[in-house]
Amino acid sequence: MNPWDEFAARIDLDPDEFSIYPAMAQQIQAPAVVLVPNDPWVQSTAYQYDTERYLAICLVESTAPQDGLDRLHQMIHAVRDAGGDGWEIGDVSGVRSARIPDDSTNYLGSWVQLTFRNCDHSVEEGS
DSSP states (O other), rough: HHHHHHHHHHOOOTTTTTTEEEOOOSSSSSSEEEEEEEEEEEOTTTTTTTEEEEEEEEEEEOSHHHHHHHHEEEEHHHHHHHBHHHEEEEOOOEEEEETTTTTEEEEEEEEEEEEEEOOOOOTTTOO
16 A cells, blocks of 8 residues: 555544545545645655655635634644654645635635655665
8 A cells, every 4th residue: 555545544534524535636525635745755865765745635615714614623633643653744734715616616725744754665776
């Protein structure tokens, strides 16, 4: 299993109330957590392990801002609580508003920076 699918499976949110996407999807059903690679995505280290960076983007509809902020807060902490086992949880962005042109829905969003430090996919010396 790749690291982002494994991390998505660890986020403790009720699947009947929240959607979790281990990658960008054509359509997203909010409230949702979407895991995407961050920049730089993969960096080699001197210890034969790669460091991988991701963002966990939390999205809610902004039709009722107070309810949206409460849900967003709950989602952010569920993502942060899913850390451990090689995952370092970083900072959380401020709340941003967004509108997706195809469906004209307004969203509130925030993202959590994630770093995975136990990825043993480095190229061996001399290969």
